[in-house]
Amino acid sequence: MPELPEVETVKNEISPYIIGRRITGVRVMWQKLVREPTEEEFIRRLAGQLITNVERRGKYLVISLASGDYWIIHLKMSGSLLVAPGTAEPPKYTQAIIDLDNGSRIFFRDPRKFGRMLLLKDRDRLFRALGPEPLLPGFTPDVLARLAADRDTPIKAVLIDQARIAGIGNMYADEALWEARIHPLRPARSLTRGEIIRLYDAIRNVLTDAIRHKGASIVNYYRPDGSPGTAHDHFHVAHRGGAACPRCGTPIQRIVVRGRGTYFCPRCQVLS
């Protein structure tokens, strides 16, 4: 499930293959893939364009084109971008094919068909709707404290709300809360200053470690060369229901928070 570390890895690893390349062909196999403009206009404005830069904002991949347009890609939960020689067959579940001027191709593969693409003149509109980047200096313990203040909602719901912090999803919220020893259902406003600081450090540690391990391949996440990441091998609680807590040996519990599977250690992360 692509979250910040997975999208960051895709950005880092796809950049050398596509920056400086010209797009020579665009094919879309799923009519809901393009959210705006129309699919017809998307193809017309993308074809022939020179790719000048690749960025990440939250879970969005942002590809700059020489025309000034921004090609925005969200992988949602099952999307991946694969770069292959032009002779390669499209993998199963390919929803779009982008041909490049050196004969290589980008396959957008997405079994669940949740992923979306957009073409925007202005990326600030998208960027403004997202909270701060948790790995940039603008994210501080005070910022996190303000996000948690005066809210009765579970702290986990605050962490995965993209309008408050950009890039954290279900897996890394669970990992950060475990590291900080905070129960996912704790009302946000009830966190002490010490807990806020622990959680702040945990968020940055968890995301940085996962980037170092090239993302987590729990289901359907692949790097641009088709290889999996290894961050999931280092998970402490996420998707490990019933396994022993690495800190105390207590079986990891699974509950549902906001409709999302939530894993935590009932001994290390107490609710009271």
Next chain:
DNA sequence: CCCGGAACCTGAAGGC
């Protein structure tokens, strides 16, 4: 503004 739940998708896993 705040909050929470349904919808979108379909492969995988579990039940009988």
Next chain:
DNA sequence: TGCCTTCAGGTTCCGG
């Protein structure tokens, strides 16, 4: 073996 049900989750939309 095979049919059926349930689950997974990021974002958007909608109702309270």
